Amino acid sequence: MKKLLILTGHTKGLGHAILDCFLHLDDIQIVALSRTSLEIHHPSLTEIPLDLSDLNALEACLPRIFPKGSFDRYLLINNAGWIGEVKTIGKLNPKGIQRAMNLNLLAPMIITDAFVKAYSGLEGEKLICNISSGAAHKPLPGWGEYCSSKAGLAMFSRVANEELKELGFRVFSLAPGIVDTEMQAEIRKANPLDFPALDRFNKFKSEGQLNTAEEVADKVAYLLNNPDLFLDVIQDVRNFELP
Ligand SMILES: NC(=O)c1ccc[n+]([C@@H]2O[C@H](COP(=O)([O-])OP(=O)(O)OC[C@H]3O[C@@H](n4cnc5c(N)ncnc54)[C@H](OP(=O)(O)O)[C@@H]3O)[C@@H](O)[C@H]2O)c1
Known part of the structure; x- marks a missing residue:
């Protein structure tokens, strides 16, 4: 099955x-975008270095992102993100607001539209x-940019899922829990x-409450491999366990 x-x-x-x-799967083609590259030379992987907060650069790059060809499964994971400026409103910078949004x-939104x-x-x-x-669903003081975005x-x-189901697309908004990353x-x-909330976040780390990126990635893959088990658009990895 070509993916x-x-x-x-x-x-x-x-x-x-x-x-x-996903990289170890047979018959998969992966296009991956970040500002830097891993420089992994793998026949299934194409890395495109791109600052996704530069929307003009993103628009210019769109023709390179979507390979032509016929696949059995087409997956898009919009994962790149930034916590934004962790500052209260009144102390934010216009450039920081723009970069986060x-x-x-x-x-x-632009990548999803082009994928469709x-x-x-x-x-x-x-x-x-x-x-x-x-x-996305809970206001946290200091995270005005992040929560809003x-x-x-x-x-x-949610809108995309409503609009696109007749075209055969499913769309998920998946919260990954608290993950031990940069x-x-x-x-x-x-x-x-x-x-x-800083003390609480320090405790998540010191009390070992963070999930590893690998644990969470396994759940992301499980959801994408079993979409029919997940009826709602809004999902949270904390609400399901792997079999
Ligand atoms: N960690 C958590 O607890 C947590 C909780 C809830 C939600 N999330 C969400 O999970 C996703 C992944 O977060 P993470 O914790 O893995 O973050 P991370 O460790 O900071 O990694 C972020 C990734 O995004 C890329 N990236 C950052 N800015 C970029 C830009 N301007 N253009 C292109 N790529 C960019 C980075 O690569 P380069 O530096 O090479 O560009 C990196 O690969 C994010 O959407 C985040 O909001 C995380």
Whole structure:
């Protein structure tokens, strides 16, 4: 069964672990986008170095992202993300606001739209998984950019699923729980005056409550391999266990 995976944010953290889950499969073609490259020379992998918060560069690159050809499964995982400026409103920077919204919301919208243009009308299963966050549904002081961008992405996923089901696409907005990655390390560097929940996030790490990226990636892969078990667009890895 020939599969295509388009994955953003594959060089670190959760995205790297997702890449590892899929790269060993036979008959898969993977296109992966991050600012840096892993420089892995693997016949199934094409790496495209790109700053996804630069929307002009993204638009110019779109023709290179979607391989032509016929596949049995077409998967898109919009995973690249940034916590944004961890500061309260009144202390944010216009450039930081733009960067967070571009990377976390607008780039996934643009890539999803182009994915649908490229592959609707073709036979085969088509799945889009937007990596979300609990913060999409819960306000956290200090995370104005992050919460807003992820809330927008969750709503976009819901609209997309409604619109696209007749074209044979399923869309998920999947929260990965709390994952031990560089993003969590960046969160722990926040100024407590800007981020009142800092102590809680320090405890997640010191008390070993973080999930590994590998554990979470296995759940992302399970959901994508068993979409019929997951009826809702909004999903959270904490709500299901692997069999
Ligand atoms: N970690 C958590 O606890 C947690 C919780 C909830 C949701 N999430 C979500 O899970 C996803 C993965 O997070 P993570 O924790 O694995 O983050 P991470 O360790 O910081 O990795 C982020 C990935 O995105 C890429 N990236 C960052 N900025 C980019 C840009 N401007 N253009 C292109 N690629 C860019 C990075 O690669 P380069 O540096 O090479 O560009 C890297 O591969 C994100 O959407 C995040 O919001 C994470």
